[in-house]
Amino acid sequence: MAESALQARRELDPLPLIEGRHDDGTLNKTLLDYVWQRPQPGWLTLFFIGMGGTGLLLAGIAVTLAKGIGMWGNNIPVAWAFGIINFVWWIGIGHAGTLISAILLLFQQKWRTSINRFAEAMTLFAVMQAGLFPVLHLGRPWFAYWLFPYPSTNSIWPQFKSPLMWDVFAVSTYFTTSLLFWYLGLIPDLASLRDASAKRSTRFIYGVFAIGWRGSARHWHHYKIAYLLLAGLATPLVLSVHTIVSWDFALSILPGWHTTIFPPYFVAGAVFSGFAMVLTLMVPARRFLKLKHVITLRHLEAMSKVMLLTGLIVAYGYLMEHFIAWYSGDEFESHVFFQTRARGPYRGIYYLMIFCNIVVPQSFWFPWARRNVFYLWIASVLINVGMWCERFVIVVTSLHQDFIPANWAMYYPTWVDFSLLFGTIAFFGTLFLLFLKYLPAVAATELKELRHELEHEWLEGAKR
Amino acid sequence: MKRYVLGEFGEPEDCVEALRKLHEAGVQGLDAYSPYPLHGSDEALELPRSKVPLVALTGGVFGALGGYVMQAWMNGVDFAINVGNRPPHGFWTNIPITFESGVLLSVLSIFFSAIFYFFALPRPYHPVFESEQFRTASLDAFWVSIETEEEEPVADLEEKLRSTGARRVHTVVESA
Incomplete structure (x- = not known):
């Protein structure tokens, strides 16, 4: 009986979380050793491309600061364009990191352990990119600190009834929480790097960041609970952040924005795009860092299942928006959904969005699509593109044809818009490359613990 | 020694x-x-x-209270802005920032109390x-x-x- 149950379980769960037999020593070696190696030519090439792109970002920022946001394609009525599209896109990407590190931890999903560090780093870097856009869009970014309630000689306070103010608090809280959570998780690994380093210089540098961690049982006692509590707080936080981002739109009265479905639909979309970005980065990284034994097909498959689920929620969101537009009988609502979006001048982007976000993830119903690494990578890139298009559709199509036809105008992005978009992608990539080179991309501490647990489970199973 | x-x-x-x-x-x-x-x-x-949960709760409660009082006082008392004759103190519109400041203070108190108090780090030697x-x-x-x-x-x-x-x-x- 026990034997057949085990057999059945093996058939249901055929892919291992860690491939091959390992002990703590071999895991240390495979997870930490690439930090000591000299950068490979491929890494250097990508790094220089990233630095070049970051230069483009700096040029875009310089032009924006020197000449003002007139250099962007924004106009009236399309006062919100690339700035907000990119902000929402980046912050959405960040959400997968918190989902993996916090929500899956609370649900005790073992497959999160190999990818959480990676995803958390992605969150941090994505939120950094996201934060740039609203600040630049202020017009006078050097007064960005006016957003915070500090006692000034002007003796005025911010207007807290505005969702834009909520955003300031939500995004800054989110960044702080992600950073502290990430660092707390890194401390034991930094200590491992300190103790594994052969050179005095690296021992010193990692030692400084490990702040004297010695893995004392009395410390782990508090550490475990602190980590769990941070995860518990990050979970509602991540939901609140994208809910508040969606309220930037939903609390206005513009057709196409003013809907109650926005918060859940935005959160699902955020997770959807975030998982796609994790895959986009992970598929090449696991190959070049030789991490295939800890980031197995099982992980990739689990991530594609999450994308299938969240993709379906997003599809439901699209469907419901269109249904309510028709069902309400509201002329302006119908105009946005059935004229501007589906048949208007930006319909190409609308159909690209439908294809990338609804059609592409349906392939994940089939095991071959979930296990073919190359296909997964292509699909994840397409989903990233699709989610960018979704934000374009939401922002631009709703604005460019509003209530009065006399107000209508087309929106065309300028080279500055594109340099900011591609510049942030490059800057994000550069930060990520530095992370991959100098820090353990897989949480070695947690993985060693997982290996120990799995071995015990296996021994228990064998005994029965 | x-x-x-x-x-x-x-x-x-x-x-x-x-x-x-x-x-x-x-x-x-x-x-x-x-x-x-x-x-x-x-x-x-x-x-x-471990006392960490107690610290987290204290931080969270003070953060949320502080966040609410800050908004109520700044927008309702010290610098009341009249928008379309809506009441300057809005309970529901204060909720998001109250939540965020509760989380923020809780997170900060967990992290810094863990590092400086419970672990007594940084300790180079x-x-x-x-x-x-x-x-x-x-x-x-x-x-x-x-x-x-x-x-x-x-x-x-x-x-x-x-x-x-x-x-x-x-x-x-x-x-x-």
Whole structure:
């Protein structure tokens, strides 16, 4: 009986979380050793491309600061364009990191352990990119600190009834929480790097960041609970952040924005795009860092299942928006959904969005699509593109044809818009490359613990 | 000068078992060091419940209260903005920032109390780092330490550690 149950379980769960037999020593070696190696030519090439792109970002920022946001394609009525599209896109990407590190931890999903560090780093870097856009869009970014309630000689306070103010608090809280959570998780690994380093210089540098961690049982006692509590707080936080981002739109009265479905639909979309970005980065990284034994097909498959689920929620969101537009009988609502979006001048982007976000993830119903690494990578890139298009559709199509036809105008992005978009992608990539080179991309501490647990489970199973 | 008698174990279970035996034998100043949390070490050392949740709750409550009061006072009292004759103090519109500031203060208090108070870090020097072999404590071995002020019980404690099955035992002395 026990034997057949085990057999059945093996058939249901055929892919291992860690491939091959390992002990703590071999895991240390495979997870930490690439930090000591000299950068490979491929890494250097990508790094220089990233630095070049970051230069483009700096040029875009310089032009924006020197000449003002007139250099962007924004106009009236399309006062919100690339700035907000990119902000929402980046912050959405960040959400997968918190989902993996916090929500899956609370649900005790073992497959999160190999990818959480990676995803958390992605969150941090994505939120950094996201934060740039609203600040630049202020017009006078050097007064960005006016957003915070500090006692000034002007003796005025911010207007807290505005969702834009909520955003300031939500995004800054989110960044702080992600950073502290990430660092707390890194401390034991930094200590491992300190103790594994052969050179005095690296021992010193990692030692400084490990702040004297010695893995004392009395410390782990508090550490475990602190980590769990941070995860518990990050979970509602991540939901609140994208809910508040969606309220930037939903609390206005513009057709196409003013809907109650926005918060859940935005959160699902955020997770959807975030998982796609994790895959986009992970598929090449696991190959070049030789991490295939800890980031197995099982992980990739689990991530594609999450994308299938969240993709379906997003599809439901699209469907419901269109249904309510028709069902309400509201002329302006119908105009946005059935004229501007589906048949208007930006319909190409609308159909690209439908294809990338609804059609592409349906392939994940089939095991071959979930296990073919190359296909997964292509699909994840397409989903990233699709989610960018979704934000374009939401922002631009709703604005460019509003209530009065006399107000209508087309929106065309300028080279500055594109340099900011591609510049942030490059800057994000550069930060990520530095992370991959100098820090353990897989949480070695947690993985060693997982290996120990799995071995015990296996021994228990064998005994029965 | 403090002395630390250190013993190394290859398996986490052996380490916890040794810890339990030594604690039951009434040995004072016990601690263990491991690359990842040891299951059962809290019970073996009979550590009291962690106060971190209390700190988190306090931070969260003060953050949320502070966030609410800040908004109510700034927008409702000190600088009331009349928008379409809506009441300057809006309960529902204060909720998002109240929640965010509650989370923020809770997170900050968890993190900084853990680092500075519960772990008493940053601490660049600790006597256990005197031992070059102790480097394995963050990699692939499990250590038990016994802290003592005097020199005379050291030999006895080393013997006790050896009898629990430690594969390497030695003593480090705090440098002056």
